Amino acid sequence: MSGQSINYLESAAVSRYWRSSERIRALDFNSLKKRIGGTGRLKGLGGALLSVAIGTGAVYALTHALHHVDYHQVFAIIRETDFRVVALALTLVTASYGSITLYDWLALHTMGRKDIPYRIAALASFTSYPIAHGMGAVALISPIIRYRIYSGNGMGAMGVANICFITGLTFWLGNMTALGFSLLYEPAAISVIDHLSPGTNRLLAMALLCAVGAFLIWSWLHPRSIGKSQWLVQLPSGPLVLVQIVVGLLDLTAAAVSMYVLLPAGLDIGLFRLMAVFIAATLLGFASHAPAGLGVFDATILIGLGGGDREPLLAALLMFRFLYHFVPLSIALALFGGFEAWRSLRAKASPMAADAESSDRRVELEPDHSGDDQRQADDPHRVGRLAIEQHADKDAADGADAGPYCIRRAERQ
Numbered sequence: 001m002s003g004q005s006i007n008y009l010e011s012a013a014v015s016r017y018w019r020s021s022e023r024i025r026a027l028d029f030n031s032l033k034k035r036i037g038g039t040g041r042l043k044g045l046g047g048a049l050l051s052v053a054i055g056t057g058a059v060y061a062l063t064h065a066l067h068h069v070d071y072h073q074v075f076a077i078i079r080e081t082d083f084r085v086v087a088l089a090l091t092l093v094t095a096s097y098g099s100i101t102l103y104d105w106l107a108l109h110t111m112g113r114k115d116i117p118y119r120i121a122a123l124a125s126f127t128s129y130p131i132a133h134g135m136g137a138v139a140l141i142s143p144i145i146r147y148r149i150y151s152g153n154g155m156g157a158m159g160v161a162n163i164c165f166i167t168g169l170t171f172w173l174g175n176m177t178a179l180g181f182s183l184l185y186e187p188a189a190i191s192v193i194d195h196l197s198p199g200t201n202r203l204l205a206m207a208l209l210c211a212v213g214a215f216l217i218w219s220w221l222h223p224r225s226i227g228k229s230q231w232l233v234q235l236p237s238g239p240l241v242l243v244q245i246v247v248g249l250l251d252l253t254a255a256a257v258s259m260y261v262l263l264p265a266g267l268d269i270g271l272f273r274l275m276a277v278f279i280a281a282t283l284l285g286f287a288s289h290a291p292a293g294l295g296v297f298d299a300t301i302l303i304g305l306g307g308g309d310r311e312p313l314l315a316a317l318l319m320f321r322f323l324y325h326f327v328p329l330s331i332a333l334a335l336f337g338g339f340e341a342w343r344s345l346r347a348k349a350s351p352m353a354a355d356a357e358s359s360d361r362r363v364e365l366e367p368d369h370s371g372d373d374q375r376q377a378d379d380p381h382r383v384g385r386l387a388i389e390q391h392a393d394k395d396a397a398d399g400a401d402a403g404p405y406c407i408r409r410a411e412r413q
Contacts, residue, residue, distance in 0.1 A: 086323070089262050093324050100126065103170050107170075108121055116153050120153060123339065124146045143164050169244065171248060174244070176209075181205070182279065183204060219237060255324060256275045263316045302317070
């Protein structure tokens with residue numbers, strides 16, 4: 001056997017070995033993915049474990065914070081709160097939710113769907129946020145509500161997914177900017193929560209603001225998009241990103257100030273400190289997936305802002321919960337229920353209107369000829385004319401049926 005043949009056999013054996021080893025590695029990886037449920041399930045499991053960990057820690061912290069609370073004093077503080085203070089807090093809550101209605105409107109402008117009016121965008125924003133957040137499944141409930149509302153305007157599932165992504169971007173830009181400014185001014189505000197020194201928190205604030213600024217500059221240079229052709233998301237332009245930041249800041253600032261005005265005068269809590277703790281509590285509440293951040297948000301507020309006297313803080317927290325969560329949730333449920341009822345009645349009325357229109361068209365296409373028929377029957381020459389026309393028609397039909405035989409007979413004659 002020649003050397004070339006030996007080299008050829010050796011190379012063929014090596015290539016077969018590598019192909020078989022690659023198949024074995026692929027099979028092992030696929031079997032491992034099937035055995036552990038895939039990478040998607042791993043991410044879901046990690047998120048669920050994180051939510052459970054946050055919820056468990058929050059329940060423990062909340063139980064410890066409320067251990068020696070005098071609830072009679074808490075409700076007495078609520079009863080003694082001036083009505084004008086409650087009205088001011090409710091006005092600020094209205095301003096916060098009013099800015100939330102701009103989230104979807106900005107997303108629609110980013111996508112180029114300016115044909116959808118603001119009232120539809122406002123309805124989708126206002127109903128999806130309180131209901132989804134109140135049920136504790138924002139990533140699941142919010143797209144469903146938005147799809148129900150936008151489907152009547154020709155919006156598909158991918159369009160709704162784009163809206164959810166862009167509105168989430170607005171939320172995070174506002175949170176990061178507000179948290180950055182708050183920690184830059186009050187770096188020790190959340191030290192009891194993140195257990196970091198004020199200097200480290202200030203560096204964290206500068207990093208957050210630099211990240212927001214870098215994204216703003218990056219989006220301002222030229223239009224940006226992410227994703228693939230199957231799901232391509234058009235990112236907002238620089239001016240729209242700036243508007244997103246302003247809207248997010250307005251939303252969070254109005255919400256935080258609404259709680260700030262509910263705090264009794266005796267509590268020495270600054271606005272920037274409250275905003276930093278408020279944003280941290282909001283983010284932890286979202287991460288826990290608890291309904292309205294129940295337990296997590298409250299524990300963060302009580303630990304981050306509370307001192308020895310927790311009754312006034314708990315009274316303000318309960319009033320804020322009622323104004324910011326319960327009232328908007330009730331209104332959102334009523335609005336969405338009314339929208340669904342109106343949509344159902346409209347769907348039932350549409351077939352009836354279509355049937356009535358088709359019957360009207362049939363009547364128009366079949367006019368009344370009874371008078372003409374009577375006049376033709378009274379004409380004495382009509383009978384003879386009918387007989388001649390019918391006979392001619394019969395001859396023509398017979399001629400058509402005879403075909404070529406009739407032609408040959410005529411030729412012979």
